[in-house]
Amino acid sequence: MVAPTAAVRLEVYDRDQWCCVSCGARDQLQFQHRRRTGMGGSRIEVAVADGLASCPTCNPAYEHEMQTAALFHGWKVRSWVKQPELVPVFYVPEMSWWRLTVTGERYELSPARVGAFMAEVYGEEWEAWGDRLRELGVFR
Ligand SMILES: [Zn+2]
Numbered sequence: 001m002v003a004p005t006a007a008v009r010l011e012v013y014d015r016d017q018w019c020c021v022s023c024g025a026r027d028q029l030q031f032q033h034r035r036r037t038g039m040g041g042s043r044i045e046v047a048v049a050d051g052l053a054s055c056p057t058c059n060p061a062y063e064h065e066m067q068t069a070a071l072f073h074g075w076k077v078r079s080w081v082k083q084p085e086l087v088p089v090f091y092v093p094e095m096s097w098w099r100l101t102v103t104g105e106r107y108e109l110s111p112a113r114v115g116a117f118m119a120e121v122y123g124e125e126w127e128a129w130g131d132r133l134r135e136l137g138v139f140r
Pocket of ligand 1 (some may be wrong): 020021022023024025054055056057058059
């Protein structure tokens with residue numbers, strides 16, 4: 001696994017306002033790789049859009065009990081996605097969707113644009129994850 005540089009880690013935590021994107025916790029933040037790592041060859045710029053601030057509870061859960069939610073909300077990205085910056089991210093502390101840039105900024109997206117971006121990357125699979133989460137009662 002390739003560890004992010006200290007600079008990338010700081011950039012990601014700053015962008016994410018020093019709280020876990022999926023629960024808002026501020027303690028013991030961890031650098032969360034949106035893509036499964038070990039693929040090699042990623043540029044440093046990509047690492048910024050590929051990283052999120054996460055907490056020790058949420059981070060491991062993205063691969064397990066929170067997997068569908070993590071994919072739907074952009075906290076995890078399918079390993080074949082070459083440009084993680086194309087997959088919007090839902091920030092629970094702000095209850096809003098954002099697009100990440102390769103240079104460490106983010107900008108807010110309307111729900112309609114989120115749907116368009118997700119459809120472009122994942123096709124109908126993204127809607128299916130949403131349906132699954134509604135079945136599970138994850139959405140209030
Ligand atoms: Zn968390």
